[in-house]
Amino acid sequence: MAKNRWAGKTIVDLFTDEFKGRPREYYVHAVKCGRLQVDEQMVHADYIVKSSQKISHFLHRHEPPVLGGNIVILQNEVDVVTVCKPASVPVHPCGQYRKNTVVGIMEAEHGLTPLFPVHRLDRLVSGLLIFAKSAERAECFRQQIEANLLQKEYVAKVVGVFPEGEQTVDANVNFNAREGRSTVEVCKVL
Known part of the structure; x- marks a missing residue:
């Protein structure tokens, strides 16, 4: 939905200013071929956007694969x-x-x-x-x-000896695609 600050801009200027990941020529072409639409209608490159209009940008995207196996x-x-x-x-x-x-x-x-x-x-x-x-x-x-009637619990498999009692571990999780598993390397337990 078009934001108030977008009102009064052309559709091409709006996308060029707000979505800087693509060049102006891309947005001009997207409007001409119907990949950029306003209220589900094709418009021209000089179309002036009004507040609260529905703006759609259709594009083909490839998702990254997931490597973790079956659910x-x-x-x-x-x-x-x-x-x-x-x-x-x-x-x-x-x-x-x-x-x-x-x-x-x-x-x-x-x-x-x-x-x-x-x-x-x-x-x-x-x-x-x-x-x-x-x-x-x-x-x-x-x-x-x-209401604390349900809680999540994380269980970690460790190599070596883990200290007794409750521990807090603040570390980044690393995913190894070849092995299909995540690991965390901890040198110091807080």
Whole structure:
């Protein structure tokens, strides 16, 4: 939707000023061939944008592949599905990913839609994910999490001896595509 500050600019000037990743000539061509539209209509390059108009930019994009292996369904109930998410696969559409996500793959391969993530795991982390099959069930889970009736727990497999007691580790996760697993190197435990 066109922002107020965009009103009064031509469609080409708007995209050239606001989305600097492509040259002005790209946007001129995109308008001429219909890849840039206003309110689902083709316009000319000098078209003046008005506030709150719907602006669409259609382009072909290749998603990066995900390398983590299959998503295994552990439990598929009436209102909840639990899966084992491999590392490298994002949970839901984000960034460059639209279809190569747990939500996208579950829809394409198993016909499970809609799915509402109860919690997330970072793209490079593997583990169990719970999805609600309705917004109402997801809201119920959200309230339980907020009331501390449900908690996520992370389990790490370590090489060597890990100190006793509760530990906080603040470190970057590294994904090894060849091995299909994530690792963290920790020299100091906080």
